[in-house]
Amino acid sequence: MEYKEFKHCGLHITLNTLSGKWKPIILYHLFHNPELRFTELWRIIPKVAKKVLLDHLKQMEADGLIIREEKNGFPPEVNYRISEKGKALGPALSAMEAWANEHAAEEVSAFSRSAEGKIKPLNATYS
Numbered sequence: 001m002e003y004k005e006f007k008h009c010g011l012h013i014t015l016n017t018l019s020g021k022w023k024p025i026i027l028y029h030l031f032h033n034p035e036l037r038f039t040e041l042w043r044i045i046p047k048v049a050k051k052v053l054l055d056h057l058k059q060m061e062a063d064g065l066i067i068r069e070e071k072n073g074f075p076p077e078v079n080y081r082i083s084e085k086g087k088a089l090g091p092a093l094s095a096m097e098a099w100a101n102e103h104a105a106e107e108v109s110a111f112s113r114s115a116e117g118k119i120k121p122l123n124a125t126y127s
Helices: 010-018 023-032 038-044 050-062 090-103 105-115
Strands: 066-071 077-082
Touching: 010 023, 023 038, 023 050, 023 077, 023 090, 038 050, 038 077, 050 066, 090 105
Parallel strands: none
Antiparallel strands: 066 077
8 A cells, every 4th residue: 555545544533633742642632721812822831932833723723622712901811722623533532541551560660650640530531
């Protein structure tokens, strides 16, 4: 099978949509918060450049995973929230988390220890 045929494979499309260093983290925070401003996202995601965050948000909006909402005022406010299409990824994200818990338990455990008290648990949050 040639690549041009494979690029229409559902798994390839899904992984391509979710690819990017910060997209899973953005989704994580939007699943846990009904709405976040750009500056809030930028502050809670460590070490992400504003331009990179903006690029990822634009891609995710174009893919229909998130909704960007501008609120007029001074200063203007831009909020992001997860779309219904993004919410539909919940079961897939839960399955990927379950896979990691089973097959990469040591790494997940190390993450859990380092993040204790800093983030909300993921289990069953994506549904």
